[in-house]
Amino acid sequence: MRKGAMDTAEKFSRYAEWVADESPLYASLARAAADDDLLLDIASEARSAQPEPELLLAAVHSLLLDGREHPLSQFYPSCGGADPDADPVPQFRDFCRANEAQLRSIVARRRCQTNDVGRSAVIRPAFEHVARTAGTGTVAQVEIGASAGLNLNWDRYQYEFAGAGTVGPSDAPVTIESEVRGDRRPPVSRAVPTVAYRRGIDLNTLDASLEADARWLHALIHPNRVRRHDRLEAALEVAREHRPPLTEGDAVDALPSHLSAAPDDAALVVYSTHVLYQLDEETIANLRSVLSRHSRERRVYWLSIDPGEELGTPTYRLVTFDDETARETQLARFESYGKWIRWLASEDGPPSQEPS
Ligand SMILES: C[S@@+](CC[C@H](N)C(=O)[O-])C[C@H]1O[C@@H](n2cnc3c(N)ncnc32)[C@H](O)[C@@H]1O
Incomplete structure (x- = not known):
């Protein structure tokens, strides 16, 4: 042995x-x-x-x-x-x-790089929360650990939030169903923020249009999860039509140039799901420094799961960097593949209805 x-x-x-x-x-x-x-x-x-x-x-x-x-x-x-x-x-x-x-x-x-668009169930309201907080209808997004970049297309999916309504294009090939738990309604109005800039970074980018990469993404899903396989297939189809712009490389090295490329009039959001558990403490600290340094030029919003909490039912948090000062808010808890979300941030909307 x-x-x-x-x-x-x-x-x-x-x-x-x-x-x-x-x-x-x-x-x-x-x-x-x-x-x-x-x-x-x-x-x-x-x-x-x-x-x-x-x-x-x-x-x-x-x-x-x-x-x-x-x-x-x-x-x-x-x-x-x-x-x-x-x-x-x-x-x-x-x-x-x-x-x-x-x-x-x-x-x-190969690497373990499951790309699950169910996670857009928390990304979608998190972006709307940032847009409202920033007082803008336009966002610039940079995703860390984007894999094939399927969540970069979150604004192109339809969402059925049981307890908070249906949003997104009615003819979208991808529908994400998620139960809203708890008293707070997540910010999911019909007006999705406009994405003015889109970029994903990954150590190893996968290409939705390559059969071998698409097959690997399916292979990472349990064989009995038929709904997830179907949803992945639909998201790959969207990605073939709207190719997510991806950069291969380490997030810490690649971030600065992409942060600088984002248009000034959009809220600048860096985000990830199920990535930080793959980074060591030093890399996470370096990532934080890059974001903090950039906030000397403009405000940076960082959406991510708390490090160490990525598996199970994680918490999505927002760290806002302003001139190198960081403020942290817990936004939501959610099931790893988006089956349910529990909105935690306080300022948005009336309590949700109980799911029927
Ligand atoms: C488990 S996958 C999650 C993919 C996607 N975020 C999702 O939730 O569907 C983690 C991804 O992070 C990427 N990754 C890990 N370390 C990275 C780093 N230092 N820089 C960029 N990407 C990294 C991996 O290659 C992998 O694609």
């Missing part, structure tokens, strides 16, 4: 517990991998700081989505499987042995 494989086994065991409610299939496969030296060795090809269980399972899923014929596919609803009650583990072990070389290559090369 290669060095570090014991740690990897523990990660698979922990992942199996974590994923059990969402995907019983993945829980079984992760438990099996935790006890299989070859599978652990394949997973150990992952680059540092990348989660081995998610990468191995996504690598297997991507080969099946690519049409690799194997009885394992009968357990994957995303590949036409019926998810039968039979034990998937023998087929999983067989598949991994038969496709070892390709799996090693995918795990070593």
Whole structure:
């Protein structure tokens, strides 16, 4: 067993517990991998700081989505499987042995960069909140860790907020359904802020129009999450038509030039979802310094999840930098894929209706 494989086994065991409610299939496969030296060795090809269980399972899923014929596919609803009650583990072990070389290559090369537009359920009201606060109808947006940039198109989606109404273009190919919990109504009027500038930065940008990248994004979604697969497909379609402008590179290095390129008359918003957990403390501190320094020239709004809180039901916060002084507001709690949001900021609208 290669060095570090014991740690990897523990990660698979922990992942199996974590994923059990969402995907019983993945829980079984992760438990099996935790006890299989070859599978652990394949997973150990992952680059540092990348989660081995998610990468191995996504690598297997991507080969099946690519049409690799194997009885394992009968357990994957995303590949036409019926998810039968039979034990998937023998087929999983067989598949991994038969496709070892390709799996090693995918795990070593790819990253965990799920791009879920359900998160736009919190991004949409957060932008409206900033626009209202700034007293403008125009925003300039720079997304950190944009992956394929699907959330950069948040203004092109329709939203059905149960308890707060439907907003966004009625003919949008993407509809995001989200339940509004709690007493406060999120700021979701019909007048969406105009996006005057759009830019995404990612260490490894994915291209919606490349089949392999689109397949990888599907592979990162659990095979039984049919709604999420459908929503991703629709968002990829929007991105093929409205290509999100993406820059490949480290956020800290790439930010200054894109902040400077944003038009002066728009509220300048830097934002991210599910990214800061991939950055170390020093990088987050550097990111903060870049934003703070830029606020000598103009106000900068920073929307992000609190570092360390990115998994589970995180809090979306707003940090406003004004001449190097930062003020922080908690905006909302939300389910990671946008199934529900609970608005926390105080100044907007009457209490929401109870969802029917
Ligand atoms: C889990 S994905 C989330 C993608 C997207 N924000 C979403 O919520 O759908 C995290 C993304 O952050 C990117 N990332 C990690 N560290 C980064 C850095 N230092 N600079 C830019 N992007 C980074 C990864 O490549 C990955 O695409």
